[in-house]
Amino acid sequence: MATNFKSHLPIIDIKPLLVKCNGSDMMDDTGVAEAVRKLDQACRDVGFFYVIGHGISESLMRKVKEMTHRFFKLPYEEKLKIKITPAVGYRGYQRIGVNYTSGKQDFHEAIDCYREFKQGKYGETGKVLEGLNQWPEYPQEYKGLMDEYIKLCTDLSRNILRGISLALGGSPYEFEGEMVGDPFWVMRIIGYPGVNQENVIGCGAHTDYGLLTLINQDDDKTALQVENLAGDWVSAIPIPGSFICNIGDMLKILSNGVYESTLHRVINNSHRYRVCIAFFYETNFDAVVEPLDIFKEKYPGDKRSQVSRRVVYGEHLVNKVQTTFENLVEHS
Ligand SMILES: N=C(N)NCCCC[C@H](N)C(=O)O
Ligand SMILES: O=C(O)CCC(=O)C(=O)O
Numbered sequence: 001m002a003t004n005f006k007s008h009l010p011i012i013d014i015k016p017l018l019v020k021c022n023g024s025d026m027m028d029d030t031g032v033a034e035a036v037r038k039l040d041q042a043c044r045d046v047g048f049f050y051v052i053g054h055g056i057s058e059s060l061m062r063k064v065k066e067m068t069h070r071f072f073k074l075p076y077e078e079k080l081k082i083k084i085t086p087a088v089g090y091r092g093y094q095r096i097g098v099n100y101t102s103g104k105q106d107f108h109e110a111i112d113c114y115r116e117f118k119q120g121k122y123g124e125t126g127k128v129l130e131g132l133n134q135w136p137e138y139p140q141e142y143k144g145l146m147d148e149y150i151k152l153c154t155d156l157s158r159n160i161l162r163g164i165s166l167a168l169g170g171s172p173y174e175f176e177g178e179m180v181g182d183p184f185w186v187m188r189i190i191g192y193p194g195v196n197q198e199n200v201i202g203c204g205a206h207t208d209y210g211l212l213t214l215i216n217q218d219d220d221k222t223a224l225q226v227e228n229l230a231g232d233w234v235s236a237i238p239i240p241g242s243f244i245c246n247i248g249d250m251l252k253i254l255s256n257g258v259y260e261s262t263l264h265r266v267i268n269n270s271h272r273y274r275v276c277i278a279f280f281y282e283t284n285f286d287a288v289v290e291p292l293d294i295f296k297e298k299y300p301g302d303k304r305s306q307v308s309r310r311v312v313y314g315e316h317l318v319n320k321v322q323t324t325f326e327n328l329v330e331h332s
């Protein structure tokens, strides 16, 4: 992983980008140019950064976490009413120990959601994830709130990607064409119980699968860790009101390996319960993802990258989901 940073993740105020995001001459604005310069550096050196000035209100971000705490506090039998199964497209609640990363059980529970789509739209591959998202009866307002949140995260992700597209030296819209015109999304609502023991792995080391991840985490526990080039794990200390943003495998490929998808993991060493809502903005489900021509020309023969030449995003996702839940039947 080409993560050339030591001890902290960069903080980027993207407000100028949002103000100008529909303009044709975005880079003429000094505020935009500055945000874009920082994005480039963060994406090259780290693959992780904090986003502030993003326009999603802190009160909404907090409400999302509060309701998530409320859900996970419910008795098991209540949570199991929306249990994840292959028959519902791997959507819904999974208890602790159901999710595996690199063959090891993770110490977290979660609700998994995916963009809903018409039966048959994505053929055999898509069938695996066909189904409707499952929302609990309590808290009652949860589904409505999360629907609104997903919409805001989708718009925000598109706008951050415009900045990243500029940072790579393209037009603002390189990630909106054929491969990303109809973006898929994934959302994981995750709970990590407090522990009395050190270094329990809440989520094992992994990279994210798609384009861009937006992480909304509890403000008062430090648990997410990012690996740097030296192999040290650097903590992503919460900054209230910010999102932590990171690059996924598809953006690594599209950028011809110029930007990395960085390894990260979660260890909640706190005694208290931690929640995190991770929103994953992806390419089209059926996109055949390969380095974009413009970035192949700009960054020819980039040696650092062993970029896979061609990946169908949906296949990549489905493979990951099936490995993650290989033990689902036995353990639930
Ligand atoms: N949709 C995304 N990116 N989810 C990331 C989850 C990573 C853990 C998963 N068990 C794994 O093995 O990948
Ligand atoms: O809990 C977190 O902070 C991050 C979770 C994560 O990396 C993921 O779900 O992909």
Ligand SMILES: [Fe+2]
Binding pocket: 206, 207, 208, 264
């Ligand atoms: Fe992740």
